[in-house]
Amino acid sequence: MSYFVYILINNIVPISIMIAIGAVMYRAFHLDIKTLSKLNFYVFSPAIVFVKLYESEMNLSVILQVLLFFALFFSLLFAVIEIYIRIRKMQRGMRIAMRNSVIFYNSANYALPLNQTVFGGNAYTLSIQIIIMIMQNLIPNTYGIYTLNAHKSTWKATMKTILSLPVIYAIPIAVLLRYFHLPVPSSIHLPLTYLSNAFMATALLTLGVQLGGMKWEFHFSNVAVSNILRLIAGPLLGFLVVWMLGITGLTAQALVLSCAVPTSLSSVLLAIEYENEPEFSSQAVFTSTLFSMFTIPVVIYFVGFL
Incomplete structure (x- = not known):
């Protein structure tokens, strides 16, 4: 019950307030969603990836183990959603949106504070979650963009779009600086920290603006399936993969918990x-965040047995 109350007060309520502010701002001022989207893609997202990666402390063996887990988990999750969308014979646009709503999950502004709460601020479990966060930032900005552009652009044009995204360069730069223990000048690190701290607020306001401008023709069946696959199938596959790999203890607990969070912004x-x-994507994020209030405590209870 304490986890339920915590998630409600510290995750659902703050997120809902930010989304509501975005919706109200759209109704009052008709904010430009495209401008907000570009700020997230080209400014705030690469900043948070760089800062979190540069400031984290990660052991090579842990990184390799987490990456192996993520590769297997992602492949199984992808296979499950692929089976569903092929059975339903969805059109291309909805097929991509449905797939993205399941395989891209909120590993940053939801999973990071959740990880620190459940594991009492443990630096080791935080490092595990940061690795997952990095992968979950890299894939949408590569594979995600490729799938959305492949049918309407040449391969060369699509790659040009991907390579224009700052997050592609933020990751290797942060890794190299971290590996060689090279300090980032405070005149650069400080603004990056400010931008990193702005990511969550801007992303949630963007979601609120999108929801505020929607006609709310609810995609009930598709949203429900998306939520089930993200919030229930996700952690179940996480349990399966840690069992397959023989991972136990804190590592297993942190990895499974990372699979249970709602759909990513x-x-x-x-x-x-x-x-x-x-519209479907916004509804999937909003409802999965809301319903995670009920599913996350269940996952937390069961990871205690790992």
């Missing part, structure tokens, strides 16, 4: 930026 930002089912 990245799916909404991609949908808005490339005009692909933004």
